Amino acid sequence: MSFVVELDQVQRVFEGPPAVEALQATDLYIKKNEYIAIVGPSGSGKSTLLHLLGLLDSPSSGTYYLNGIDTSALSERERAGMRATAIGFVFQSFHLLSHRTNVENVMLAEVYKPGSSKNRKQRAVDALEQVGLGHRLNAYPTTLSGGERQRVAVARALVGKPSLLLADEPTGNLDTRTGEQILSLFDDLHEAGLTLAVITHDDEVSQRAQRQIHIRDGVVTSLETSG
Amino acid sequence: MLEDDDFQRSEDVVEIEIAQPATPVATSALTFRDLFSEMSIALTSRPGRTLLTAMGTILGVAALVATLGLAKTAGNQIVSRFDELEATQVKVEPQQQRGFGEQQQTSVIPWDSEDRLTRLNGVRSAGIFSSVNVSDSVRSVPVDDPLDESEFQIPVQAVSPGFFDAARSSLATGRFFDEGHSERNDSVVVLGPEAAERLQITRVDNTPAIFIGDKPFTVIGILADTAREPSILNALLIPNGVARQTYELQAPAEVLIDVEVGAAELIGTQAATALSPGEPDKLRVAVPTSPKRLKEDVASDVNALFLVLGGISLLVGAIGIANVTLVSVLERTGEIGLRRALGATRRHVAAQFLGESVALGILAGILGASLGVITIVVVSATRQWSPVLETWLPFAAPAVGALTGLLAGTYPAWKAASIEPIAALRSSS
Numbered sequence: 169m170s171f172v173v174e175l176d177q178v179q180r181v182f183e184g185p186p187a188v189e190a191l192q193a194t195d196l197y198i199k200k201n202e203y204i205a206i207v208g209p210s211g212s213g214k215s216t217l218l219h220l221l222g223l224l225d226s227p228s229s230g231t232y233y234l235n236g237i238d239t240s241a242l243s244e245r246e247r248a249g250m251r252a253t254a255i256g257f258v259f260q261s262f263h264l265l266s267h268r269t270n271v272e273n274v275m276l277a278e279v280y281k282p283g284s285s286k287n288r289k290q291r292a293v294d295a296l297e298q299v300g301l302g303h304r305l306n307a308y309p310t311t312l313s314g315g316e317r318q319r320v321a322v323a324r325a326l327v328g329k330p331s332l333l334l335a336d337e338p339t340g341n342l343d344t345r346t347g348e349q350i351l352s353l354f355d356d357l358h359e360a361g362l363t364l365a366v367i368t369h370d371d372e373v374s375q376r377a378q379r380q381i382h383i384r385d386g387v388v389t390s391l392e393t394s395g
Numbered sequence: 396m397l398e399d400d401d402f403q404r405s406e407d408v409v410e411i412e413i414a415q416p417a418t419p420v421a422t423s424a425l426t427f428r429d430l431f432s433e434m435s436i437a438l439t440s441r442p443g444r445t446l447l448t449a450m451g452t453i454l455g456v457a458a459l460v461a462t463l464g465l466a467k468t469a470g471n472q473i474v475s476r477f478d479e480l481e482a483t484q485v486k487v488e489p490q491q492q493r494g495f496g497e498q499q500q501t502s503v504i505p506w507d508s509e510d511r512l513t514r515l516n517g518v519r520s521a522g523i524f525s526s527v528n529v530s531d532s533v534r535s536v537p538v539d540d541p542l543d544e545s546e547f548q549i550p551v552q553a554v555s556p557g558f559f560d561a562a563r564s565s566l567a568t569g570r571f572f573d574e575g576h577s578e579r580n581d582s583v584v585v586l587g588p589e590a591a592e593r594l595q596i597t598r599v600d601n602t603p604a605i606f607i608g609d610k611p612f613t614v615i616g617i618l619a620d621t622a623r624e625p626s627i628l629n630a631l632l633i634p635n636g637v638a639r640q641t642y643e644l645q646a647p648a649e650v651l652i653d654v655e656v657g658a659a660e661l662i663g664t665q666a667a668t669a670l671s672p673g674e675p676d677k678l679r680v681a682v683p684t685s686p687k688r689l690k691e692d693v694a695s696d697v698n699a700l701f702l703v704l705g706g707i708s709l710l711v712g713a714i715g716i717a718n719v720t721l722v723s724v725l726e727r728t729g730e731i732g733l734r735r736a737l738g739a740t741r742r743h744v745a746a747q748f749l750g751e752s753v754a755l756g757i758l759a760g761i762l763g764a765s766l767g768v769i770t771i772v773v774v775s776a777t778r779q780w781s782p783v784l785e786t787w788l789p790f791a792a793p794a795v796g797a798l799t800g801l802l803a804g805t806y807p808a809w810k811a812a813s814i815e816p817i818a819a820l821r822s823s824s
Contacts, residue, residue: 215817215821219817222736224735224736224816224817224820225817237420242420243422244740244741245422245423245740246420246421246422246423248422248423248735248738248739248740248743249420249421249422249423249424249738250420250421251423251735251736251737251738252421252423252737252738253421253738255736257733257736257737259733259820261729263729263730263732263733263820265730265733267436267440267441268436268440272436276733276734276737277737279425279429279433279734279737279738279739280423280424280425280429280734280737280738280739280743281421281423281424281738282421282422282423282424283424285426285428285429336820
């Protein structure tokens with residue numbers, strides 16, 4: 169069994185004063201093609217965990233292996249390179265550029281990925297078709313509904329064929345119905361072999377995952393396996 | 396559970412040590428083509444805003460180009476109008492000395508000035524001339540008739556033969572006197588046309604005579620016109636010899652030199668020494684303003700003021716770019732966070748914002764240069780000048796614009812690079 173993510177006694181302390189231990193020393197493993205939910209109230213440290221997993225932040229101590237690579241030994245450029253190649257992000261507020269078409273927004277994901285200029289547009293089109301937006305390729309995000317926008321964002325996260333899809337409150341800005349569409353899209357992607365980590369405070373969202381990781385006050389309290 | 400974890404971890408460490416060399420980590424990269432396309436999308440997505448941002452720089456560059464071009468155009472214009480007659484004339488006269496009246500007469504200009512100067516390379520002709528102090532009136536008839544209106548006070552000037560050439564005088568009739576007349580102290584006279592008219596002498600073939608006081612002079616020539624020293628048109632011109640003997644002329648008053656075009660400045664430096672090797676300081680040499688100096692004067696006058704104005708508006712333009720870029724960095728915080736999440740390093744973010752402001756500067760430089768050139772052409776057209784433009788100027792303008800953009804973009808780019816992706820991604824833009 170190969171692991172996409174392995175956290176070995178990873179701890180994150182924000183230097184004070186007063187110093188805040190946002191994440192206490194944690195061991196965490198995410199297997200390939202696993203679908204996990206990281207659940208916790210706001211301020212629990214789940215965003216910290218997300219940023220650590222997404223290589224946007226570095227642990228104060230401990231080691232984070234992504235795809236078996238010790239990320240603490242990497243340079244800033246290599247960490248950025250791993251963000252470009254191994255991780256796909258989906259955000260609560262979509263973060264789409266309003267002056268670019270959907271295809272251009274999806275293509276943006278590969279701008280910083282080395283050797284990716286060939287067929288970039290075709291991959292973007294494919295990714296949009298995969299999320300069911302093949303008919304809105306050249307529309308601008310401002311003309312889309314919230315659910316459609318989030319699907320463009322998912323397409324952007326998928327286009328680089330990441331090892332891990334990190335979603336931060338993906339349904340937080342959506343109503344129940346469109347949120348449900350995103351969640352079933354995640355189910356499909358999981359079926360297709362993608363590894364997903366979804367951060368949420370919503371139990372309905374977390375129940376869709378195979379496994380829930382609860383986090384409170386910087387402590388990962390349960391690592392239960394469901395299904 | 397714990398044991399299980401420990402076991403798995405240690406097993407994985409082994410696995411990693413084997414796996415790591417096989418999977419080298421790709422560093423994130425931004426190709427120049429991608430950077431260029433990102434920049435151009437950012438600049439063209441809001442063309443109105445881009446244009447307004449660049450406006451200050453456009454005007455600054457336009458002011459600089461128009462200033463330099465118009466100074467050049469105007470300078471050339473003045474030079475092309477430059478008077479050839481003026482440019483080839485050098486005059487030498489004694490320094491005005493403070494002291495007693497008699498001493499002032501001790502001029503250092505020698506009587507053989509003509510010989511000394513014509514030996515200089517670049518001198519076409521030279522002549523000395525002096526006013527002769529004659530109290531007697533001039534008559535054309537020997538009889539002293541109180542009822543007759545034929546007596547005049549006409550100025551008398553003693554000149555050397557070369558003077559006629561140096562003054563570019565032409566004869567209506569007769570001839571000029573020569574060195575022989577002067578050496579023999581011949582009483583001959585050449586009349587200016589106005590003087591001839593007053594004395595009612597129109598021809599010289601019957602050797603008319605005039606009287607200065609009681610002394611008769613033979614009229615040997617009448618001038619038609621003169622290009623220089625128009626005062627001789629109404630004068631009697633006599634040789635130096637008779638002037639010295641009869642009227643006790645002490646020394647020549649002035650030297651007039653006709654030089655080759657472009658030689659005026661050189662002769663100006665040599666004439667005083669040639670005339671008075673011992674005391675060149677006692678001579679004052681009047682040289683025409685040289686075309687070169689004239690051009691420089693005009694250019695520097697016009698330039699100094701407008702270059703300062705152009706510089707100020709360029710500075711304002713730079714502040715404008717810096718300001719708007721800084722605002723757009725704040726506006727695009729979310730985008731910056733997103734780009735970092737997608738694999739951009741701080742350098743990539745800085746490069747993009749710096750690139751955008753440099754591109755904006757280059758754009759402003761091109762537009763400004765065009766505007767400046769149009770200004771030059773329009774002004775030239777209304778003044779009927781021929782527009783003159785340094786060829787490097789339209790090419791230097793985008794470079795100036797680029798530099799402006801670079802300076803303006805440095806701080807915003809640094810600001811953009813220092814944005815933390817975590818904070819940026821939380822902001823909901």
